[in-house]
Amino acid sequence: MKIPPLNPLKVFEVVARTENLTHAASELCVSQSAVSRQVAVLEEYLGVQLFTRERGGVRLTEVGEVYSRRVTPAFQAISQATSYVTQRYSDSxxxxxxxxxxxxxxxxxxxxxxxxxxxxxxxxxxxxxxxxxxxxxxxxxxxxxxxxxxxxxxxxxLMEDIIEPVCAPELLDDVHSCERFPEYLLSKRLLISKYRKNDWPIWLHHVGRDAALNGADTMTFSSSILTWQAAMDGLGIAIGQKHMVQADIRHGHLIRPFNREFKTGKGxxxxxxxxxxxxxxxxxxxxxxxxxxxxxxEAEEGEKSPRADLKGATVANRSNMK
CATH class of the missing domain: 3.40.190.10 (Periplasmic binding protein-like II)
Structure with missing residues (x-):
């Protein structure tokens, strides 16, 4: 691929368009002599004369005119492409x-x-x-x-990925009559999000309850949002992502029965x-x-649902989870 020096080529395009060395120098913010030198560099590279001088300016030679017609569209394409890229950062x-x-x-x-x-x-x-x-x-x-x-x-x-089980408050209504709280709750249906299907195994391993998955009744949903909605509707217990269920816990739609957060290492x-x-x-x-x-x-550290505190205290007193 044979490409001439790009700076002389750009000067040629401007001179060919303006047909005047002074106007070209003004547009390029250089002196007229600098324009003349760049044109001479290009003519020497190509081995042809591109312009003839006239009283009112310059005129393209026959070969210069042919060359201009072929070069100009390339610069127009470069200008359009550059505008396309830079506009992404200048619009609103x-x-x-x-x-x-x-x-x-x-x-x-x-x-x-x-x-x-x-x-x-x-x-x-x-x-x-x-x-x-x-x-x-x-x-x-x-x-x-x-x-x-x-x-x-x-x-x-932005924020760490922190998980733990969540469920509807109603799911714990009979906790006080249950002597084996962790086993009782984990015997409920486990709700699973398709794209975060490893959250339950990860959390259960963290608390030393891997066996709870064996033969567990499960229900899988296509998204975490649907999984948490199912939990709010009492279908079972789900794994919540701390920053995503914060509002539901604050409003009492979900509670944290175990009070056992786990940082997954992701974020x-x-x-x-x-x-x-x-x-x-x-x-x-x-x-x-x-x-x-x-x-x-900071708000999460300073705000806790009273009901979540109550259930958390119940779990802390009744559970032997390490």
Whole structure:
């Protein structure tokens, strides 16, 4: 592939378009002599004369005119492609890639606060469980669950992935008459989320109750949201993700019968491309997300449902779980 020096080529395109060395120099922010030198470099490289000087400016030679007609569209294509890329960071939209559970349970309830702070920024949310590839999709950032390592990306921890069983308060109505509380509760139907089917084995292993899965009555749902709704409706006991069920626990729809959280070692991360043009809107949204996560964490430490405390005390007194 034979390509001439790009700087002289760009100078040629401007001179051919303006037909005037002075005008070309002004557009390129260089001196007229510098323009002339760049044209001479290109002519020497090609071995042809591209312009003839006239009193009012310059005129393309026959070969120069043919060359101009073929070169100009390439620069126009480069300009359009560059505008397409840079416009993503200059418009008022943020394209966020995440997944349904976090969107519905954590992000949406908080978005009105972001809208109040930045009314001119529109957040477009795309929910997908597919692997992230910034090169293949048009998103500015993502919130993902994982270990913090995604190829070609930068990741900042938003909040840890913390799990424990949750159930409807009604499921424990006869706890005080039961002498074998842990076994009694774990004998209830175990509700499983399709995409987090390992949460029950992980938590049960953490508390030394692996055998509880043997022959257990289970019911599987296509999402965590449906699983928690089933728990609220009394169908059984589910594994809750701490930051996703916080509101349900606060409002008394769900309780934490064992009071035994477990950190899985994963987390929800704010993920951006490793190479990304600085954008004030993306920086503002990222900082806001981190602030909201910090605020919600502090609120969880300071707020507990009275009923959850009561049941937690009951479990602590009646359970021998290590």
């Amino acid at each position: 939209r943020i394209r966020l890639r995440t997944y349904t559970t976090l969107t519905a349970r954590w992000l949406i309830p908080r978005l009105p606060r972001f809208n109040a702070l930045y009314p001119n920024i529109e957040v477009i949310v795309d929910n997908s469980p597919a692997p992230l590839d910034f090169n293949a999709e048009s998103c500015d950032m993502a919130i993902l669950l994982g270990d913090g390592h995604w190829t070609g990306s930068q990741a900042t921890l 929800h991360y704010v993920v951006t491309p490793a190479v990304q043009r600085f954008s004030p809107k993306i920086s503002a949204f990222r900082d806001w997300l981190l602030h909201e996560a910090s605020e919600s964490g």
